Amino acid sequence: MSESSAIPLTTADGIPLKTSLRRAVRRSRIRAFLLVSPLLLFLVVAFVMPIADMLWRSVDNPEVSTQLSRTAAALEGWDGESLPGEEVFAALAEDLRVGQEARNLGLLSSRLNYEKSGMRSTINRTARGLRTLDPPYKEALIAANTTWGERDTWQILQRETSPWTLSYYLAAVDRQLSPAGDIVKVPAHLEIHVSLFWRTLWMSLVITALTLLLGYPIAFLLASLPLRYSNLLLILVLLPFWTSLLVRTTTWIAILQSQGILNDLMVALGVIADDARWQMIHNKTGTIVAMTHILLPFMILPLYSVMKTISPSYMRAARSLGGRPFLCFRRVYFPLTLPGIAAGGILVFILSIGYYITPALVGGQSGRFITNTIAYHMQTSLNWGLAAAIASILLFVVVVCYLVFNRLIGVDKVKLG
Amino acid sequence: MNVSLQREKQDDAGEATAVADACFARFIDVQKSYDGVELVVKGFNLDVRRGEFVTLLGPSGSGKTTCLMMMAGFETPTHGQILLQGEPIDDLPPHKRGIGMVFQNYALFPHMSVAENLAFPLQVRHLPKEEIKRQVARALAMVRLDDFGDRRPAQLSGGQQQRVALARALVFEPELVLMDEPLGALDKNLREEMQYEIKRIHAELGVTMIYVTHDQTEALTMSDRIAVFNDGVVQQLASPETLYEAPENAFVANFIGENNRLHGEVIESIGDRCEVRLDSGETVAARPVAAGGIGARTTLSLRPERVGIVGEGDEAAFDNRFQAEVREVIYLGDHLRTRLEVCGNDEFIIKTPNAKGFPSLRPGQTVEVGWSSRDCRALDA
Ligand SMILES: Nc1ncnc2c1ncn2[C@@H]1O[C@H](COP(=O)(O)OP(=O)(O)OP(=O)(O)O)[C@@H](O)[C@H]1O
Ligand SMILES: [Mg+2]
Numbered sequence: 001m002s003e004s005s006a007i008p009l010t011t012a013d014g015i016p017l018k019t020s021l022r023r024a025v026r027r028s029r030i031r032a033f034l035l036v037s038p039l040l041l042f043l044v045v046a047f048v049m050p051i052a053d054m055l056w057r058s059v060d061n062p063e064v065s066t067q068l069s070r071t072a073a074a075l076e077g078w079d080g081e082s083l084p085g086e087e088v089f090a091a092l093a094e095d096l097r098v099g100q101e102a103r104n105l106g107l108l109s110s111r112l113n114y115e116k117s118g119m120r121s122t123i124n125r126t127a128r129g130l131r132t133l134d135p136p137y138k139e140a141l142i143a144a145n146t147t148w149g150e151r152d153t154w155q156i157l158q159r160e161t162s163p164w165t166l167s168y169y170l171a172a173v174d175r176q177l178s179p180a181g182d183i184v185k186v187p188a189h190l191e192i193h194v195s196l197f198w199r200t201l202w203m204s205l206v207i208t209a210l211t212l213l214l215g216y217p218i219a220f221l222l223a224s225l226p227l228r229y230s231n232l233l234l235i236l237v238l239l240p241f242w243t244s245l246l247v248r249t250t251t252w253i254a255i256l257q258s259q260g261i262l263n264d265l266m267v268a269l270g271v272i273a274d275d276a277r278w279q280m281i282h283n284k285t286g287t288i289v290a291m292t293h294i295l296l297p298f299m300i301l302p303l304y305s306v307m308k309t310i311s312p313s314y315m316r317a318a319r320s321l322g323g324r325p326f327l328c329f330r331r332v333y334f335p336l337t338l339p340g341i342a343a344g345g346i347l348v349f350i351l352s353i354g355y356y357i358t359p360a361l362v363g364g365q366s367g368r369f370i371t372n373t374i375a376y377h378m379q380t381s382l383n384w385g386l387a388a389a390i391a392s393i394l395l396f397v398v399v400v401c402y403l404v405f406n407r408l409i410g411v412d413k414v415k416l417g
Numbered sequence: 418m419n420v421s422l423q424r425e426k427q428d429d430a431g432e433a434t435a436v437a438d439a440c441f442a443r444f445i446d447v448q449k450s451y452d453g454v455e456l457v458v459k460g461f462n463l464d465v466r467r468g469e470f471v472t473l474l475g476p477s478g479s480g481k482t483t484c485l486m487m488m489a490g491f492e493t494p495t496h497g498q499i500l501l502q503g504e505p506i507d508d509l510p511p512h513k514r515g516i517g518m519v520f521q522n523y524a525l526f527p528h529m530s531v532a533e534n535l536a537f538p539l540q541v542r543h544l545p546k547e548e549i550k551r552q553v554a555r556a557l558a559m560v561r562l563d564d565f566g567d568r569r570p571a572q573l574s575g576g577q578q579q580r581v582a583l584a585r586a587l588v589f590e591p592e593l594v595l596m597d598e599p600l601g602a603l604d605k606n607l608r609e610e611m612q613y614e615i616k617r618i619h620a621e622l623g624v625t626m627i628y629v630t631h632d633q634t635e636a637l638t639m640s641d642r643i644a645v646f647n648d649g650v651v652q653q654l655a656s657p658e659t660l661y662e663a664p665e666n667a668f669v670a671n672f673i674g675e676n677n678r679l680h681g682e683v684i685e686s687i688g689d690r691c692e693v694r695l696d697s698g699e700t701v702a703a704r705p706v707a708a709g710g711i712g713a714r715t716t717l718s719l720r721p722e723r724v725g726i727v728g729e730g731d732e733a734a735f736d737n738r739f740q741a742e743v744r745e746v747i748y749l750g751d752h753l754r755t756r757l758e759v760c761g762n763d764e765f766i767i768k769t770p771n772a773k774g775f776p777s778l779r780p781g782q783t784v785e786v787g788w789s790s791r792d793c794r795a796l797d798a
Contacts, residue, residue: 316491317524319511321538322589328512331537335528 051395058388061165063111064157067104068095072161075154084154089137092148093130100127114383115156115167115177122147152179168389173197193373193390200370201397203288204352208299210292211348212341215299219340222300223307237300245294249361252290256280256362282364290362291352298351299344306340342409350398370394440503441467441625442488442593447497449483449649457483459649461497465627467592470619472628474636475646476672481629485595488627490514501593512541517586517594517624521601523578525570531557531581532566538589556588559618576607583615587622596628600635612639633673637661645669661720666707667796670718677724677765679717683708683795691795693717697761702736702790707797714798721754721766723792726775727785735787741765743782753778759786 009017065072070091078084099105105127112119122145133140142149156179170176170183174191178184185191218237222230240248255261258277266272280286314336318328356371363369370390377387442465449458458480465471473481486492487499490511498505506514525534535556539549557563560580570578579599586594599615600608616639619626630636636643637657645652645660645668653660653669664670671678681695683705691705693715701717708715727738744763745756752768755778759765767786769775778784 311522311524313520313522313524314526316489316511317518317520317585318526318537319491320489320514320516320518321541321585322512322515323537323541324512325510327541332526336526 054388054391054395056388057384058168058392059164059166060385061111061160061163061167063108064160065163067099067108068092068157068161070095071157075158075161078154078158080151080155080158083138083149083151086136086138088154089141089148090135093133093137093141096123096127097130100130110382112156112160114171114386115160116153116179118147119153122153155179155181165385168385169393171386172389172393193370196368196370196373197393199368200353203284203367203369204349206288207291207295207352208345208349210288211296211299212345214292215296215303215344216337216341219300219303219307222304223310224312234304237297240294240297245357246361248294249290249358252286252293252362253281256286256289281362282367284363284367286362286364287359287367287369290358291355294358295348295351298347302343302347303337303340306337306343310336339409342405346401346405350401353397354394439466440464440500441469442502442627443498443500444484444488445498445500447484447487447494447499449480449487449492450495456495457649458487458494461649461651463644463651463654465593465625468623468625470616470626470628470639470641472630472636472640472643473646474630474633474643474672477631479646480649481631481646482597485518485597485627485629488593489516489518489595515589515591515593517589517591519582519586519594519596519599521598523570523582523599525578525581525585527570529569530566531562531568531570531573534570534581535566535585535588538585542589552588556584559587559621560584560614575603576611579603579611580614583618587618587624591624593625593627596626598629598631600630600632608635615639637673645672647672663706664718664794664796667716667718667798670716670794670796675721675766677719677721677759677762679719679760679762680798681715681717683711683713683715686711690790693795695760699739699760701760701793703793703795704791706794708795709797715795716798718794718796719788719792721768724765724767724786724788726767726769726778727787734789736790737793738785738787741784741786743778743780743784745780746778757784757786 011017011020068091071088074088074091075084078088096105099108105123109120109123112123126141126145126148129144133144147153159177159181167177171186172193174186174194175183176186218233222233222237225233253260257263258279258281260281262280263272263277267274267277272278280289310333314332315328318332319325323331353369354371355369356375359367359369360372360375363372371394374387374390374394377383377390442463444461444463447458447461448456450456461480461484463471473484475481483492487494490506490509493507499507501514501516525531526537529537532553535553536549539552544552553566554563557566560583562577562580562584565573565577565581570581573581582599586596596615600611603611612635615626615628628636628639637660640657642654642656643660644654647668652672653665655663655665660669660673664673667678670676679693679695679701681693681701683691684694684700685692686705686708689704691703691708693701693703693708695701695717703715703717725735727735739759741757741759743755743757747754747756748771750771752770755767755769756763757765757767769778
C-alpha cells in the first residue's frame with residue numbers, strides 16, 4: 001500500500017494520472033465557464049460594481065484635496081493652534097480663483113457645508129469677491145468674511161484634505177466630528193437616522209411576525225390538502241405576484257384612507273363616528289398592513305415547501321404514542337417546520353428592511369423607512385456620500401442577519417421551492 | 418387508560434376476562450370507503466385473542482393499511498364496529514387508545530435523539546424523570562441498542578431505526594401493537610434477523626400484535642394466525658399450517674406458496690372424493706373443498722412437493738398417474754425444480770430432492786408422474 005502510493009500513478013501510455021485527469025476536466029471546466037459567463041458578466045456590471053462603487057463613495061473624499069490642492073499643501077505644516085500664516089491664505093485665494101474661473105466650486109462648497117454650516121455661502125461669496133482683494137490675503141480674506149478668521153474653519157479644512165473620510169458614516173448614525181476631531185452627537189433636532197434605522201428594524205420584525213402568523217396556517221392548509229385543491233390555493237397565493245406592486249400598494253390607499261372603503265363601512269355600520277374616522281394610511285399602520293400583504297407569499301412558499309416534505313406519519317406516530325393534538329404539534333410538527341420559518345423569516349425580514357416603494361407611498365412621515373432617506377439623499381439633497389454610507393450600513397445589517405441565520409439554522413438546510 | 422379499564426374488568430369476574438381475552442380486539446363487519454364510490458374494505462371480521470400474533474397478508478392495495486389505521490383511530494369505519502377489550506372505540510381519539518404502532522417508514526422524530534424518541538410517550542404520560550430514564554434504558558436494552566441513545570435517527574442504519582421504532586411502540590407498555598410492513602425497507606438478511614427479534618419480543622412481553630405484510634414467508638414464519646386479504650375481503654383466516662396445507666379457495670392456494678393449477682369440471686362427487694374432467698380431456702381424482710356440485714367449474718390445486726415421479730417407490734398412494742414431458746430442469750442445490758407438461762399445462766412444477774436414488778431428468782424426456790387424490794384440492798373456479 002505504502003509502496004504504491006510512493007510511486008506516482010500513471011495511465012497506460014505513461015502520462016502521470018494527475019496530468020491526464022487535469023486535461024480531461026479542463027475541457028468541461030471551460031465549457032461550464034462559458035455557459036455561466038453571460039450571467040457572470042451581468043452580475044459584475046449590475047451588482048458587484050455598483051456595490052463596490054457605493055462602498056467607495058461612502059468614504060471617498062476628493063473635494064478638498066483636489067480643488068484646494070495648494071491650500072492643502074500649505075496646511076501640511078500647520079500646528080492647528082493659532083491661525084495659519086499668510087502663505088496658506090494666499091494658496092486659498094489662488095485655489096478659489098482657479099476654481100471660480102473653472103466654475104466648479106459647487107461640489108467643494110457643498111462638501112464643506114456638511115462639515116460646517118454656512119461654508120457654502122462663505123466660499124461662494126469669497127470666490128466672487130476675489131477680484132477686489134489685494135495681498136496680504138490673510139487680512140483681506142478675514143476682512144471679507146470672518147469665517148476665515150476662525151480656527152475651526154482651518155481645522156476642518158486641514159482634516160478634509162485627507163482623500164477619504166468617515167464623516168458620511170458618522171452622519172449616518174447621527175454623529176459628527178468636532179473641529180478638534182472628537183466624535184460628538186449632532187444637535188438633537190438633526191438626529192434622524194438612528195431612530196429611522198431602529199424603526200426600520202422593528203417594523204420589519206413586526207411585518208415578519210405578521211406574515212408568519214398569517215402564513216403558517218395557510219401553508220399548513222396547502223401542505224395537507226389533496227393536490228387538486230392545494231394547486232388551486234397555491235395559484236391564489238401567487239396571484240399577487242401577477243399584479244403590479246404599485247397597483248397593490250395604491251389599492252391599500254383606496255381601502256384604508258379616511259374616506260376609504262373600510263372607514264366608510266365602519267361609519268355605515270355605526271362602529272365609529274363620522275368625525276372619528278380611523279387614520280390607517282400614511283402612517284405606520286399603512287406601511288405594516290400593505291407590506292405584510294405584499295410580502296406574505298415570500299413567507300408562505302418556503303413554509304409550504306418544508307411542510308410538504310413532512311410525512312403525515314410523524315403526527316400519526318406522535319398521536320398513537322399518546323400525545324394530545326396540540327402537544328404533538330408543539331413537540332413534533334412545529335420543530336420540523338423551523339427551517340421553513342427561518343427561511344421565510346429571513347427572506348421577509350431582509351426584503352422588508354430594504355423595501356422602498358411601499359413605505360414611500362403609504363408610510364407618510366411616521367411610516368417611512370431608512371430606504372426613503374437614502375432615496376432622498378440620492379435624488380433631492382444629492383448627498384451621495386451620505387446615501388452610500390446609509391446604504392452600506394443597511395448592507396452590513398443584512399449580511400450580519402444572514403450570518404447569524406446561517407450559524408443558527410444553516411443555509412444549506414433551506415429549501416425554497 | 419385502557420389498561421385500567423382492563424384491570425377493573427379482571428377484578429370483576431373470571432368469566433368476563435375469558436371473553437375479553439378471546440375477543441381482545443374485534444372488527445365486526447367493518448366497511449370503509451374513501452370516496453363514497455368504492456369500498457376499500459368490505460365486511461371485515463376479525464377476532465384477535467390476547468397475546469396473539471395475527472398477520473394481515475394480502476397483495477398491494479387490498480386494504481390492509483386501511484384496517485390498521487381504523488384500529489389506530491386515524492380513519493373512521495364507514496360501517497361496522499371496532500371493539501377493544503369489548504368496548505367500542507369509535508369515539509376514542511387515537512391518543513387515548515393506548516395502541517402502539519410501528520409505521521412502514523418508522524416515523525422516528527428526526528429532530529429528537531433516540532432516547533428522546535423513546536421518552537416521548539412517557540413524557541406525555543407525565544411519568545417522573547427518573548422513571549422515564551429507567552424505562553428508556555430498559556427499552557433500549559430490549560432491542561440491543563444500549564449505546565445508541567444519544568444518536569439521531571438519521572445516524573442509524575435501517576435495521577437500527579427499525580429497532581428504535583419497535584422499542585418506541587412498546588416502551589409505554591401498550592397491550593396491542595400494530596405494525597404496518599415494518600420490515601419492508603430492509604434487505605433479506607436483516608429482515609430475517611428482525612423477524613426473529615420481533616418474535617422474541619412478542620414471546621417475552623406477551624403483547625398482542627397485529628402485523629401487516631405482503632410477504633408470505635414473513636407471514637408464515639411469524640404468525641399465530643394469518644388473515645389473507647384480497648379486494649377488501651378476508652379470504653381465509655387460519656394458522657400458517659392450515660393456510661398452506663388446506664387453502665379454502667383458489668386465491669389463498671395461489672397466494673401462499675407454490676401451486677400447480679389444473680382447470681376442469683366436476684363430473685362426479687362422492688363424500689370426500691370427486692372426479693374432475695380436465696379441459697384437456699383427462700379425468701383426475703381430487704378432494705372436493707370448495708367445488709360446486711356436478712357440472713361446476715373447478716380449479717385443482719396441487720403443491721409441487723406432493724407430486725412424485727412413478728418409479729421412486731412411493732407411488733402406491735398415487736391414484737392419479739399421467740405421462741409428462743420434461744420441459745426445463747432448474748438446479749437449486751438441495752433440490753431440483755422441474756417444469757413439466759402435464760395434462761396440457763406446461764407450467765406444471767415438481768420438486769425432487771437432490772439425493773441418491775432419485776432419477777435425474779433431462780428436458781425432452783418423458784416420465785410418469787402421480788399424486789394422491791387427497792393432496793389434490795378441488796377449489797372454486
Ligand atoms: N387516504 C386515502 N384516500 C383515498 N384512497 C385511499 C387512501 N388510502 C388508501 N386508499 C385506497 O384504498 C385502497 C387500499 O389501500 P391500503 O393502503 O389499505 O392498501 P394496502 O393493503 O395497505 O396496500 P400496500 O400493501 O400497498 O400498502 C387502495 O386502492 C388505495 O388507493
Ligand atoms: Mg399499506
